[in-house]
Structure formats: C-alpha cells, structure tokens
Amino acid sequence: MGAGIEVKDLNAWYGSTHTMHDIHLTVPANRATALIGPSGCGKSTFVRCLNRMHETNPIARVTGLVKLGDLDIYNDAAPVAIRRRIGMVFQRANPFPTMSIYDNVASGLRLGGFVRRKQIDEIVERSLRRAALWDEVKDVWKRKSGASISGGQQQRLCIARALAIDPEVLLMDEPASALDPISTSKIEDLIFELKADYTIVIVTHNMQQAARVAEMTGFFLNGYLVEFDATTKIFTNPADKRTEDYITGRFG
Amino acid sequence: MTRTRFHQNLDDLKEKLLVMAGMAEQAIQRAMEAYRVGDLSICDLVVRSEPAINRMERDIDQRALDLLAMEQPMAIDLRFILAVIKINADLERVGDQAVNIAERVRDMHNLPPVELPVDIPRLATMAATMVRHALQAFIDADPAMAEKVLLMDDEVDEMNRAVYGALARSIETMPQHSQSALNVLLIARNLERVGDHATNIAEDVIFWVRGADVRHHLHTAS
Numbered sequence: 273m274g275a276g277i278e279v280k281d282l283n284a285w286y287g288s289t290h291t292m293h294d295i296h297l298t299v300p301a302n303r304a305t306a307l308i309g310p311s312g313c314g315k316s317t318f319v320r321c322l323n324r325m326h327e328t329n330p331i332a333r334v335t336g337l338v339k340l341g342d343l344d345i346y347n348d349a350a351p352v353a354i355r356r357r358i359g360m361v362f363q364r365a366n367p368f369p370t371m372s373i374y375d376n377v378a379s380g381l382r383l384g385g386f387v388r389r390k391q392i393d394e395i396v397e398r399s400l401r402r403a404a405l406w407d408e409v410k411d412v413w414k415r416k417s418g419a420s421i422s423g424g425q426q427q428r429l430c431i432a433r434a435l436a437i438d439p440e441v442l443l444m445d446e447p448a449s450a451l452d453p454i455s456t457s458k459i460e461d462l463i464f465e466l467k468a469d470y471t472i473v474i475v476t477h478n479m480q481q482a483a484r485v486a487e488m489t490g491f492f493l494n495g496y497l498v499e500f501d502a503t504t505k506i507f508t509n510p511a512d513k514r515t516e517d518y519i520t521g522r523f524g
Numbered sequence: 525m526t527r528t529r530f531h532q533n534l535d536d537l538k539e540k541l542l543v544m545a546g547m548a549e550q551a552i553q554r555a556m557e558a559y560r561v562g563d564l565s566i567c568d569l570v571v572r573s574e575p576a577i578n579r580m581e582r583d584i585d586q587r588a589l590d591l592l593a594m595e596q597p598m599a600i601d602l603r604f605i606l607a608v609i610k611i612n613a614d615l616e617r618v619g620d621q622a623v624n625i626a627e628r629v630r631d632m633h634n635l636p637p638v639e640l641p642v643d644i645p646r647l648a649t650m651a652a653t654m655v656r657h658a659l660q661a662f663i664d665a666d667p668a669m670a671e672k673v674l675l676m677d678d679e680v681d682e683m684n685r686a687v688y689g690a691l692a693r694s695i696e697t698m699p700q701h702s703q704s705a706l707n708v709l710l711i712a713r714n715l716e717r718v719g720d721h722a723t724n725i726a727e728d729v730i731f732w733v734r735g736a737d738v739r740h741h742l743h744t745a746s
Contacts, residue, residue, distance in 0.1 A: 479598065509603070509735030522526060
C-alpha cells in the first residue's frame with residue numbers, strides 16, 4: 273500500500289538562490305497528485321526534495337519537514353533507504369543500455385541483496401506485468417537490451433524497475449512528455465492502475481494529463497505553492513487568479 | 525503559452541451570441557408591438573425572423589463545440605463556453621415565445637375587440653427589462669447585475685398570477701369573450717416564460733464569472 277506524504281515549511285536553495293518557499297502540502301496516500309506550473313516554478317525541485325534527490329547537488333540545501341507516513345525522511349533514515357521507499361521515474365527514459373530488459377528490472381533487487389534467481393524471476397515478471405509491459409516483452413525479456421525497445425516501452429521499463437523494489441510512493445517527473453499519444457495513454461492508464469498500490473506524484477506540463485490522471489493538483493509559481501486542491505476544482509473553478517490565468521493560458 | 529488566438533475566438537463567440545441576443549430581443553419587441561397595435565404585418569415579420577434565429581443558434585453551438593474539441597478550455601474559459609451554449613438555447617426559446625405571441629395576436633385579430641382588465645404591456649416591459657439586464661450582465665461579466673434579474677423573476681411571476689386571476693374572472697363574467705381572454709392568458713404565459721429564460725441567462729452569467737451554481741435557489745458556491 274502507498275503512504276501519504278506530509279510537507280511542512282519546506283524551503284530549498286541552490287547556492288544562494290532561494291528556489292522554494294515555505295511549502296505546506298499533504299500528498300494523500302493511494303492517490304495521484306499532479307504538480308503543474310511554468311518552467312522554473314519549482315515543481316521538479318519540490319519532487320526531488322521528497323526523496324532527497326535535491327541534496328545530491330553539492331550546492332543544494334533543504335530545510336523543513338517531509339514525512340512519509342510517520343517517518344521524518346530528513347532525520348530518521350539515510351537517503352538510499354528513503355529512495356527505496358520513494359521511487360522515481362524521469363522525463364527521459366533511462367534504462368541501463370548494456371543490460372537486458374530483465375537485468376534492468378533486477379538491478380535494484382540485486383543491489384538490495386536479493387540473490388535467489390527464482391525469487392528475482394518472480395519479482396521481475398510481476399513488475400513488468402504491473403508496468404503493463406509483460407505481454408510485449410515476455411518472449412525477449414532476458415536477451416533483448418533495455419535500450420532496444422521503443423521509447424514508450426522504455427519508460428514503462430523504468431516504471432517496472434522502480435516498482436521492483438516495492439516502493440510506497442512513485443514520483444514521476446514529466447514521464448510522458450517525450451512520448452507519442454498512444455504511449456502517453458498507456459502511461460496514464462498505468463498511473464490509474466498503480467494508484468491502488470502506490471501513492472503517485474506526477475509533475476507535468478500537460479494540464480489535460482493532470483486533469484485526466486490526478487485527484488489532487490498543486491500549482492507552483494516562482495517557487496511558491498499558489499494553490500493545492502481537488503483537480504476538478506483547480507480546472508473548473510480555481511480559487512486563485514494566478515492559477516486561473518495560468519491554466520487558461522493568459523500567461524506562462 | 526499565452527493563447528491569444530483562442531481568446532480571440534472566445535471574444536468572437538461572445539460577439540456572435542450578442543448578435544443572436546439582439547435578434548431574440550427584437551422578436552419580442554415586435555411581437556409586443558403587434559399586440560399593442562394589432563398589426564398582422566408585424567406578426568408576419570416575427571414569424572419570418574424565426575428561421576434566422578434558429579440558424580444562428582446552430583452556428584453558435586457549432587463554434588462552441590469546435591472550441592471545446594480543439595482547445596480543451598479550462599476554468600473560466602470552460603465555464604464561459606458552457607454558459608454560451610446554455611444562453612444560446614435560452615435566446616432561441618425567447619424567439620419561440622415571440623412567435624407564440626405573434627400567433628395569438630393573429631388569432632385575436634379575427635375576434636370581436638374587447639377591453640380586458642389586465643396590463644399586458646407592463647408585464648412585457650418587465651420581461652423585456654429582465655432580458656436586457658441579463659444580457660448586460662453577460663456583456664459586462666457582472667454577477668451583481670445578474671442577481672438583480674433573479675429578484676425580478678418573482679415580480680414577473682406575481683404579475684402573471686394576477687393576470688391569470690383577472691382573466692379567469694373575465695371568462696366567468698364575459699363568456700362571449702372567453703377566446704380573447706384565453707389568447708391574452710397565453711400571451712401572459714409566454715411573457716412569464718421570457719422572464720424565466722432571462723433568469724436562466726442571469727444564472728449562467730453568475731456560473732461563468734463566479735463558478736457558483738445558483739440554479740433552483742441553490743445559493744452555495746460549487
């Protein structure tokens with residue numbers, strides 16, 4: 273099952289630049305939450321703070337509270353342990369090009385200490401099924417390179433790789449922005465399926481996509497969370513004029 | 525990603541709806557003029573104007589549908605297009621009411637003249653004022669003006685009930701003029717419906733501007 277995320281007083285910096293200001297937000301468990309806003313608004317920085325990716329940049333800094341369930345992710349656990357519970361999928365599919373489809377999905381398991389072949393086989397198959405990729409690769413999964421399949425399949429492979437280590441949260445940073453409409457709709461259908469077992473946070477520039485997949489939507493602007501509400505409310509009757517101006521294309 | 529062309533299309537849609545509104549308003553004014561002076565040629569004019577109103581209704585609906593399909597509007601733009609579609613339907617119905625009135629006037633032309641104790645022009649003025657104010661609220665995106673229209677509806681309903689009572693008594697006391705009384709009763713009913721359409725338009729303006737659904741006295745913001 274997914275876990276909710278509670279964010280309080282979250283601030284982030286790159287060097288001396290204050291990029292995110294006093295974010296308060298509760299991401300509900302087993303729901304999809306979309307983050308929208310113009311380029312440079314802080315939405316990607318925000319999701320990178322949720323699994324301590326932000327601090328991998330040596331000049332980056334974060335203050336504030338982020339809790340996954342009861343766990344304070346900045347004080348109660350090491351970053352690697354956090355990233356096992358909060359997986360991430362990026363804009364560009366990034367399978368390991370020299371590995372087979374199978375080995376791509378198994379890589380996280382092996383790093384986590386799994387050694388029994390039969391158990392790894394089961395988890396890889398289950399992950400590929402959950403990522404809606406199994407039927408397309410089941411005959412070639414152990415011999416074909418992860419980089420040899422289509423872009424849409426590669427992205428689902430990356431989702432399968434993230435799911436293999438059984439996270440509670442899946443962060444997706446523009447997961448379909450480089451994909452064609454059919455591959456995009458497969459990713460969106462997948463998000464719908466995955467909500468039953470995972471909490472999903474998706475950063476997207478495509479507002480129709482946010483409207484289609486997410487129950488909750490947050491609008492970021494200039495490093496501030498302007499509005500966070502039910503997606504239906506945001507897209508039919510937002511409370512803040514800046515949100516309305518952005519989603520109706522009056523600026524951005 | 526400012527959507528200049530889309531917003532120009534929304535402005536064009538508004539212009540088009542205002543032309544439609546002008547046609548519907550003119551039809552009601554002409555029908556009432558026909559009633560006042562008993563001029564059958566004006567009745568013909570009203571009836572002949574109806575197909576143009578119907579064509580305009582279809583054209584506006586098509587443009588609105590195209591924008592929904594091609595632009596996937598959101599928030600205030602989405603509410604605007606929904607409001608336009610609904611206001612469009614109400615204006616077409618206002619045109620129908622004008623035709624109904626013109627047909628009653630034609631029928632009365634063949635009946636002996638009679639003075640009935642009702643003030644139909646006053647009811648007509650009230651209904652036409654509601655339409656004009658509702659449309660002004662639409663032009664100015666002014667929900668406060670729209671709320672005034674909602675209050676006027678009760679007054680029109682009350683006037684219509686008074687007309688009904690007076691004509692029911694006339695039918696009893698002057699049964700030889702019952703057909704004329706029935707025609708006037710139907711005209712009053714048509715005017716009351718025009719007031720209802722104006723109310724709908726006002727509600728749609730409030731929905732568009734505020735995102736609040738105030739239909740059926742539901743005074744809570746949605």
